[in-house]
Amino acid sequence: MNMTVLKSETARAMPAPAVSADVVKLKAPKTSFIKTKLVPRVSEISANVLPPLVTIALIMVVWQMLCSKPGSTLPPPTVIWDQAKDLIMEPFFVAGPQDIGLGWRVLTSLQRVAIGYGLAGLIGIALGTIIGQSVWAMRGLDPIFQVLRTISPLAWLPISLAAFRDSQPSAIFVIFITSVWPIIINTAVGIRNIPQDYRNVALVLRLNHYEFFTKIMIPSAAPYIFTGLRIGIGLSWLAIVAAEMLTGGVGIGFFIWDAWNSSRLPDIIVALAYIGGIGFLLDRLVALVAHFVTRGTASN
Amino acid sequence: MAPATSHPYLRIDHVDKTFSRGGKLTEVLSDVTVSIEKGEYVSIIGHSGCGKSTLLNIVAGLTPVPTGAVLLENREVSDPGPDRAVVFQNHSLLPWLTVYENVRLAVDKVFSATKSRKERHAWTMHNLELVQMGHAKDKRPAEISGGMKQRVGIARALAMEPKVLLLDEPFGALDALTRAHLQDSVMAIHQKLGNTVLMITHDVDEAVLLSDRIVMMTNGPAARIGEVLEVPIARPRKRLDLVADQTYIKCRQRVIEFLYARHKAPALQAAE
Numbered sequence: 002m003n004m005t006v007l008k009s010e011t012a013r014a015m016p017a018p019a020v021s022a023d024v025v026k027l028k029a030p031k032t033s034f035i036k037t038k039l040v041p042r043v044s045e046i047s048a049n050v051l052p053p054l055v056t057i058a059l060i061m062v063v064w065q066m067l068c069s070k071p072g073s074t075l076p077p078p079t080v081i082w083d084q085a086k087d088l089i090m091e092p093f094f095v096a097g098p099q100d101i102g103l104g105w106r107v108l109t110s111l112q113r114v115a116i117g118y119g120l121a122g123l124i125g126i127a128l129g130t131i132i133g134q135s136v137w138a139m140r141g142l143d144p145i146f147q148v149l150r151t152i153s154p155l156a157w158l159p160i161s162l163a164a165f166r167d168s169q170p171s172a173i174f175v176i177f178i179t180s181v182w183p184i185i186i187n188t189a190v191g192i193r194n195i196p197q198d199y200r201n202v203a204l205v206l207r208l209n210h211y212e213f214f215t216k217i218m219i220p221s222a223a224p225y226i227f228t229g230l231r232i233g234i235g236l237s238w239l240a241i242v243a244a245e246m247l248t249g250g251v252g253i254g255f256f257i258w259d260a261w262n263s264s265r266l267p268d269i270i271v272a273l274a275y276i277g278g279i280g281f282l283l284d285r286l287v288a289l290v291a292h293f294v295t296r297g298t299a300s301n
Numbered sequence: 302m303a304p305a306t307s308h309p310y311l312r313i314d315h316v317d318k319t320f321s322r323g324g325k326l327t328e329v330l331s332d333v334t335v336s337i338e339k340g341e342y343v344s345i346i347g348h349s350g351c352g353k354s355t356l357l358n359i360v361a362g363l364t365p366v367p368t369g370a371v372l373l374e375n376r377e378v379s380d381p382g383p384d385r386a387v388v389f390q391n392h393s394l395l396p397w398l399t400v401y402e403n404v405r406l407a408v409d410k411v412f413s414a415t416k417s418r419k420e421r422h423a424w425t426m427h428n429l430e431l432v433q434m435g436h437a438k439d440k441r442p443a444e445i446s447g448g449m450k451q452r453v454g455i456a457r458a459l460a461m462e463p464k465v466l467l468l469d470e471p472f473g474a475l476d477a478l479t480r481a482h483l484q485d486s487v488m489a490i491h492q493k494l495g496n497t498v499l500m501i502t503h504d505v506d507e508a509v510l511l512s513d514r515i516v517m518m519t520n521g522p523a524a525r526i527g528e529v530l531e532v533p534i535a536r537p538r539k540r541l542d543l544v545a546d547q548t549y550i551k552c553r554q555r556v557i558e559f560l561y562a563r564h565k566a567p568a569l570q571a572a573e
């Protein structure tokens with residue numbers, strides 16, 4: 002009994018390797034590609050993407066249940082889909098001078114942000130570099146910046162309107178003045194924190210001021226500068242929506258204000274989703290640039 | 302090796318150094334005089350905190366000297382410059398540059414007028430090969446080991462073709478095996494190029510193995526030169542042969558006596 006079992010097992014086992022060896026030889030490249038590259042990649046992506054999708058689905062269900070009751074003040078997802086389908090599905094339609102897709106409005110807002118934030122980046126890094134090199138400038142200006150940076154974008158707007166007497170430059174100024182402080186402060190800290198070792202290397206090599214600035218100062222302070230830039234882009238996006246609500250025009254902020262005035266709640270909610278999405282993308286964009294520019298610097 | 306030619310290659314001449322910290326003055330170095338001949342390998346040994354780095358930084362020009370002077374080829378040097386290249390204790394490579402770029406930066410700066418672009422590339426690679434780091438030229442400092450970083454630091458310093466090579470405890474942070482390996486490399490390079498070297502160390506074996514002369518410093522504050530010891534061992538030296546070498550053993554004994562009998566570290570004294 003035992004013997005036969007053993008025999009039959011060996012008998013079965015014997016040819017098996019030969020067959021599998023044959024199969025492996027032929028299909029080796031494909032199997033290994035799928036197994037070593039594709040499967041881990043797919044499972045990695047799904048591990049990152051599935052949880053948020055499930056969460057969103059759950060929120061939608063709860064939201065639907067809460068807002069479907071008669072007398073509820075906010076529309077449920079199904080109503081939003083019914084009434085604002087065009088806004089969701091077609092970001093770039095043009096049906097009239099004031100009836101355009103949210104994509105266009107976002108682009109207008111982004112244009113303003115690009116100018117205001119671009120200026121804030123340039124001026125913030127330049128000022129921060131100068132301030133960071135002087136102990137006294139740092140001591141004298143830092144407390145003032147710390148106070149100024151807490152002022153809300155909306156609070157700057159009246160002054161800005163009074164000074165520029167036009168909505169477009171006012172909105173840009175508000176973005177600039179909101180986002181410039183963290184860029185100045187972080188750049189200055191980065192410049193102050195350049196290790197003495199790097200300064201010594203520059204001294205031994207007799208780098209001139211320009212070489213020291215481009216080869217030591219900026220790369221060494223880059224992680225700090227990008228921290229400032231990343232905070233700054235978030236604040237810019239906060240500021241633009243607030244500024245446009247009051248200055249009017251074509252941007253996404255004004256769209257919300259307009260929708261509120263004509264009681265189109267579903268439109269507002271779609272616009273909120275756009276704002277959140279774009280803000281997230283902007284943040285990721287700066288983080289990505291930072292990752293490539295400062296690679297190697299942060300880890301040491 | 303007679304120290305008393307009237308015009309030595311490098312002369313640290315009656316240097317005093319006082320630091321003020323929070324209004325309190327501390328004299329760190331008191332009347333330090335050292336002469337170094339061309340091609341000589343001189344070590345400075347002393348307990349931690351006695352002022353070795355301060356002395357090296359003064360020679361490098363990184364720390365100003367209020368009294369006394371540093372003379373190189375009979376000319377006073379007070380600013381830092383590539384003629385006195387430093388290998389820092391913590392390697393000091395720029396982390397955003399690759400190994401190659403770190404050395405190339407120095408080469409570009411020092412030879413901008415005298416070498417063509419092609420020659421500068423070749424010179425960079427030559428110095429990387431000299432320390433056996435050519436294979437890692439495209440790596441960043443964060444991607445290589447401590448010993449390799451120190452090698453690149455040495456390559457960067459050598460690439461400046463300095464008149465004096467200044468080494469501040471270059472092997473201090475390395476494990477024993479890596480350290481031995483690197484010491485052998487430095488010895489081989491010194492043998493080949495004949496550089497003038499001033500090295501700081503607190504390791505007795507390292508000092509005896511590598512140096513022509515050992516300058517022993519007393520404890521701070523106000524550290525002085527306590528004793529200067531010649532190491533008359535022929536080069537090239539082999540680590541293994543020296544283990545039983547009578548001269549080696551005697552030199553070692555002299556330094557250990559100085560450091561641990563006559564000028565014990567303050568911490569060791571307190572422990573008794």
Ligand SMILES: Nc1ncnc2c1ncn2[C@@H]1O[C@H](COP(=O)(O)OP(=O)(O)O)[C@@H](O)[C@H]1O
Nearest residue numbers: 320321322329348349350351352353354355356
């Ligand atoms: N920039 C400085 N300001 C004040 N004191 C210093 C400064 N640099 C070094 N010292 C002091 O000088 C002494 C010698 O330091 P250092 O030369 O680094 O010693 P070593 O390299 O021998 O360990 C120490 O007591 C240290 O505290």
Ligand SMILES: [Mg+2]
Nearest residue numbers: 353354355470
């Ligand atoms: Mg030291």
